[in-house]
Amino acid sequence: MTHLVRCNKVNDGNNRNLIKTNRPFSQGLRVIHREQETQEAEATPMEMVFTEEIKEVESESKPSDTIKTHSYSRKVKTFCKELGNNHLRQKDTKRYPKCRGKFSVTSDTTDRSKNDCTQSKRKTPDVNRGQRNIDKRSHCTSKTMQGSIPKQLVLSTQKRWGSKASVKLKTIKPTCNVPTFQNGGLVHDQRPARSGRFHAKNRSKGGIFSFVHQAKPQKISEVQMGRNLVRVHSPTLRVSRGSKVVHQNNETSNRYITKDGCSYDHISRRHTPHGRKPPNTGNSQKFNIISSPKIRISDKLEKIKLKSNSKDRVSGFSDKFSRNDVLSTNRKGISDKNKMQRNVKCRHCDSKAISTVDRKAVVFYTSNISSKFAKSFSSNGSNKGSVEGKVLRTKNNSLTNSKRRINLVGGTTPTDSNRVSQSCGMENFRGRSTTEGLSKAAAELHEKAWRPGTQFSYKSSWRKWVSWCNEQSVNPFQAPLATVIEFLTKLFKDGLQYRTINTYRSAISKNHPLIDSLQVGKHPLIIRHMRAIFNESTPTSKYEFSWDVDIDLNEILSWGTNQALDIKHLSWKLVMLLALSSAGRASEIGMLNCKYMKQQGSQILFELPKLTKTCRPGSKTKSIAFNSFPNEKCLCVVTCINDYMSRTQSWREQGDNIDRSWLLLSVVKPHHHIVPSSVARWLKETINKSGFSSLFTGHSTRSASTSKAKRVGLSTQDVIDQAKWTNESTFM
């Protein structure tokens, strides 16, 4: 039984809640009830609290609880009707995305008003129902999704509310994460010989490896919370679910993969910037669960866990962990029943498949990557050689003293007239400084100096700065240096990373008048303060290992031919092939446009119509070439592009005003072109489908593909050119 406590469990008033609710530290942690073990008898008071919570949820999977669920549904119905039409309870509206699936409703029907799991009841009239009934089944994405993918590869989601989840599990084979050479990691080595891999059949029955799609909890981390040892479950990945689950899993299991299995973990920076405790935010949790350094070896193993696909084609295990390490983890109390279950799940790998995949992958890479990296880029003179191809902190932090200090150094406090609202802070300021005296057209053009993404970031940062200044009764446009430093300190205390704080500094620097004839961001005191933050919160690399492209390609192969795939999976496949064969960013893949597509024999060339991340004045126009892979049509990116174009042709000829010249279109009507975040999500979905940890994001395709390319013999320079890195220090 998987016993999940909702990640947004509210505080019961006694600070017993497990999970804090405010970002960025709280997202998605779940606490499980492990098998009955001896530790239960030794449970600390804190642990006992968790047990209570767990038991409460535990009962919800019982058949009888379906009745309770429906009973609750009636209550909600009644309540919503009382609210009238077109109303959703605010709480429900906010919680709705989190209330899907089996943890949406607990069995506790006695205290629903406090339960954030309340399923929302959308009262908005379904205006499309009429049309929907007319052309019923015409656009059923879930239906098409079920059509082509072998069922055994897909985890079925819960079929009915309140009933047990019907899961079809992937059989998982533990294997070794292949190290990437990016971010200081290691270059991919040859995979260990088959005999040397940590084969499932060779593992102990009590091995710590877990099966990601089992109903049972797999990841059990014991972390120190105060003086109590608490078990934390990082939830499983449900492959067939949408982005929400992926988000949850990523946040909850987003821990750094480290090649040093027994060293101190790099925990998700988002959760716990460099091990520091997050701020105590009132009713939120008092403990920083993830940041505890006492995560055991099982957790570390989780970080390098690979979830193999259904046929267990590849197996391996890092020799960085001794067998004793593996077996000494918290499996002592595992029941015989569970052992049997695990044995059933453990299947042996298919050696033939392994060799096949390796061969295919190597050929694929030598064809696509190699020819692309080496031939396309080295022969393309226009690309090769181009730019792109180639304190004041005081002990007393009280507001009163702070304000006094500020005033002493010349700051002004806002009056009612000059107090700036958050919403218009930057806009108000624009007319006062950098664009002062410019015409409207000139001012607008001036703002184009920053890309939209940067402007969004600065806007957000500036808004927060203005808000904080208002709280401090300081004019954000004329704040003294001390106030800026206090603000940066506040951000640091809030647990933000150095890089994030850096963005705040840049945003303030962009808009704030000069101080001592210097930009705020370049003021020596600010620089020194930022250095202090850096020292206290040194950024670390996200990955030191990457995933094995072979396995991912194998997963794609298992989907079948392009013709057999539904459009959704064809899109996923195409995006993955584009990403792997180009090592491009999601933004670059998302900007591929058919208007700029040229088919040159076996090659398809895309000119990029927009600026890429590293574009600077003087950069030449970029292009991405994709070479065919005749030896394996099913993995040929050119074939996939052509097939995708054929399948989406009807979408592109609808004659409305929507620009569908982009290569990648949404699978949902009206089939707009997808944004880069969607590209990244599709990539991540495929990676997850391949059985890899949800830790890996879409961006990890860059390191994975280039690592593979390097592994099959490409030169470093070719890799740099292909991935559009400027120098090898980025990844070596």
Added chain:
DNA sequence: TACCATTTAGCATGTCGCTG
């Protein structure tokens, strides 16, 4: 140091099947 891109959670919306 200053950007710029990516990732993520939260949210809004659309869709389909089931129920009464």
Added chain:
DNA sequence: CAGCGACATGCTAAATGGTA
């Protein structure tokens, strides 16, 4: 057929990752 459950999808703001 309206109401509802369930959930897939895409967009945005904010946080984080990465590069010149």
